[in-house]
Amino acid sequence: xxxxxxxxSEGSISNRLLVKRHDYLIGFFxxxxxxxxxxxxxxxxxxxxxxxxxxxxxxxxxxxxxxxAWGWLVLPGLGGLAGAFAGWLTGFAPETAGSGxxxxxxxxxxxxxxxxxxxxxxxxxxxxxxxxxxLSLGREGPTVQMGAAAGQAVSxxxxxxxxxxxxxxxxxxxxGLAAAFNAPLAGVVFVVEELRRNFSPYVxxxxxxxxxxxxLITQRILGPLPTFRVTDSLTALPLAALPLFVVLGALAGxxxxxxxxxLLVSLDFADRFARYPRWMRVMxxxxxxxxxxxxxxxxxxxxxxxxxxxxxxRVVLILIPLIFATKFGLTMVSYSAGVPGGIFLPLLVLxxxxxxxxxxxxxxxxxxxxxxxxxxxxxxxxxxxxxIVRSPLxxxxxxxxxxxNYQHMLPLLIACLVAYLMAEALGSLPVYEVLLERDLTKGxxxxxxxxxxxxxxxxxxxxxxxxxRACGCQVKDLALPQDCLLVAVNRGSREIIPRGNTRLLDGDxxxxxxxxxxxxxxxxxxxxxxxxxxxx
Numbered sequence: 001x002x003x004x005x006x007x008x009s010e011g012s013i014s015n016r017l018l019v020k021r022h023d024y025l026i027g028f029f030x031x032x033x034x035x036x037x038x039x040x041x042x043x044x045x046x047x048x049x050x051x052x053x054x055x056x057x058x059x060x061x062x063x064x065x066x067x068x069a070w071g072w073l074v075l076p077g078l079g080g081l082a083g084a085f086a087g088w089l090t091g092f093a094p095e096t097a098g099s100g101x102x103x104x105x106x107x108x109x110x111x112x113x114x115x116x117x118x119x120x121x122x123x124x125x126x127x128x129x130x131x132x133x134x135l136s137l138g139r140e141g142p143t144v145q146m147g148a149a150a151g152q153a154v155s156x157x158x159x160x161x162x163x164x165x166x167x168x169x170x171x172x173x174x175x176g177l178a179a180a181f182n183a184p185l186a187g188v189v190f191v192v193e194e195l196r197r198n199f200s201p202y203v204x205x206x207x208x209x210x211x212x213x214x215x216l217i218t219q220r221i222l223g224p225l226p227t228f229r230v231t232d233s234l235t236a237l238p239l240a241a242l243p244l245f246v247v248l249g250a251l252a253g254x255x256x257x258x259x260x261x262x263l264l265v266s267l268d269f270a271d272r273f274a275r276y277p278r279w280m281r282v283m284x285x286x287x288x289x290x291x292x293x294x295x296x297x298x299x300x301x302x303x304x305x306x307x308x309x310x311x312x313x314r315v316v317l318i319l320i321p322l323i324f325a326t327k328f329g330l331t332m333v334s335y336s337a338g339v340p341g342g343i344f345l346p347l348l349v350l351x352x353x354x355x356x357x358x359x360x361x362x363x364x365x366x367x368x369x370x371x372x373x374x375x376x377x378x379x380x381x382x383x384x385x386x387x388i389v390r391s392p393l394x395x396x397x398x399x400x401x402x403x404x405n406y407q408h409m410l411p412l413l414i415a416c417l418v419a420y421l422m423a424e425a426l427g428s429l430p431v432y433e434v435l436l437e438r439d440l441t442k443g444x445x446x447x448x449x450x451x452x453x454x455x456x457x458x459x460x461x462x463x464x465x466x467x468x469r470a471c472g473c474q475v476k477d478l479a480l481p482q483d484c485l486l487v488a489v490n491r492g493s494r495e496i497i498p499r500g501n502t503r504l505l506d507g508d509x510x511x512x513x514x515x516x517x518x519x520x521x522x523x524x525x526x527x528x529x530x531x532x533x534x535x536x
Contacts, residue, residue, distance in 0.1 A: 141342020255420020355380020
């Protein structure tokens with residue numbers, strides 16, 4: 001009877017815990033949906049602002065060209081003023097400079113604080129002014145950072161815990177990418193593969209909910225069509241064409257490594273002029289961009305229309321090297337200016353140009369490939385993204401969603417694989433990893449890290465990867481950092497209370513309590529044990 005009573009009591013407790021978990025999940029998904037709404041609305045508004053700014057810039061350029069005497073000064077002059085205001089405004093929230101994705105990664109690893117109330121307005125206004133002025137920057141970085149800020153705003157408004165706040169920040173970042181490109185699945189994969197780099201059921205499903213909601217809002221306002229429209233049906237590719245995609249992947253790997261190195265060189269060069277006010281530096285860069293744009297306007301801004309022209313086969317072979325080199329250099333200079341703007345869209349444009357170049361050259365030797373040039377451009381976008389960002393799943397899914405085209409998956413995968421291997425062989429690190437490390441080092445040097453409460457405890461999560469030091473190891477032999485307390489091991493649907501002889505398996509989801517002030521360093525040390533360190 002006593003054993004039966006104990007079993008009945010344990011069953012009752014288990015049922016109550018199950019109901020409590022179910023209620024929390026429902027509430028979390030509703031809050032994720034709210035984050036998706038806020039991020040989706042902001043993402044659409046930002047895209048509309050950039051479209052309007054591009055229209056104004058084009059009309060201004062047409063009018064300026066009707067004034068042969070001094071018309072060449074109109075675009076640089078007004079662009080310089082817009083850039084100066086964007087640079088001045090960025091000074092109120094320095095963390096909004098650049099892409100914003102490295103900052104979100106630092107926030108999720110508890111190495112930086114996020115202040116949504118200043119990030120959202122500064123990122124929106126300064127980003128719209130900078131890209132509208134003609135700087136070669138993309139919209140995806142700002143929308144990801146604003147989406148992350150939306151997640152924090154919802155969490156703060158509803159008085160959620162710090163752990164859930166970080167989860168909602170990740171959900172908002174994915175929703176921001178979904179709104180930027182009409183790519184909900186890419187938003188989910190980007191969070192898992194790039195921002196979090198471990199599997200969390202809450203983040204996965206929450207990001208999926210937020211991304212779907214953000215995409216629904218985007219499609220409702222901007223339409224359901226893919227961001228880039230490949231209007232002509234892509235022709236079948238012969239197997240004999242696959243070596244050309246290997247060549248494309250190799251070129252993407254080499255030029256992707258050059259892109260990452262060029263970005264660092266341009267940032268280091270810009271630091272030499274740090275003694276001058278930011279608004280002055282941005283004004284000079286925007287003025288130079290306006291001069292370039294007067295003669296070659298297609299390279300200005302993110303480059304959406306240029307990519308569309310490349311995919312439609314409207315850019316002839318002889319112009320591609322000139323446009324590629326100019327767009328490449330302008331992107332380096334624009335990013336080093338220190339105003340809000342991402343690199344996703346510019347690098348996709350460069351990848352499309354590279355793919356079109358390989359396709360058009362190949363068609364000179366194999367005329368049967370003449371109608372397949374758009375396929376090379378699509379594969380070039382994915383391969384160049386993978387070479388630079390080193391997130392292959394995100395790149396492949398993003399390009400599929402961007403173009404709405406599922407044909408020629410094998411050539412695209414081959415190009416991406418070769419690009420990845422080539423970039424790794426050259427020793428080029430992923431761009432956001434390099435930018436994050438640079439930002440953290442600079443932050444320590446400038447002592448601008450926001451103070452963190454040393455006494456507050458946080459709940460953190462990590463996943464045991466196959467091939468890591470923790471995989472197959474008992475908890476007592478894991479040598480956890482001194483201030484880490486392992487409180488739960490989730491294995492599938494089971495929750496295990498860890499003991500010293502508990503053996504960790506690949507896929508185990510670990511829940512750990514750490515001091516907030518040491519969370520960043522402790523989680524980095526723990527991840528070195530639970531993540532596979534093998535590099536190709």
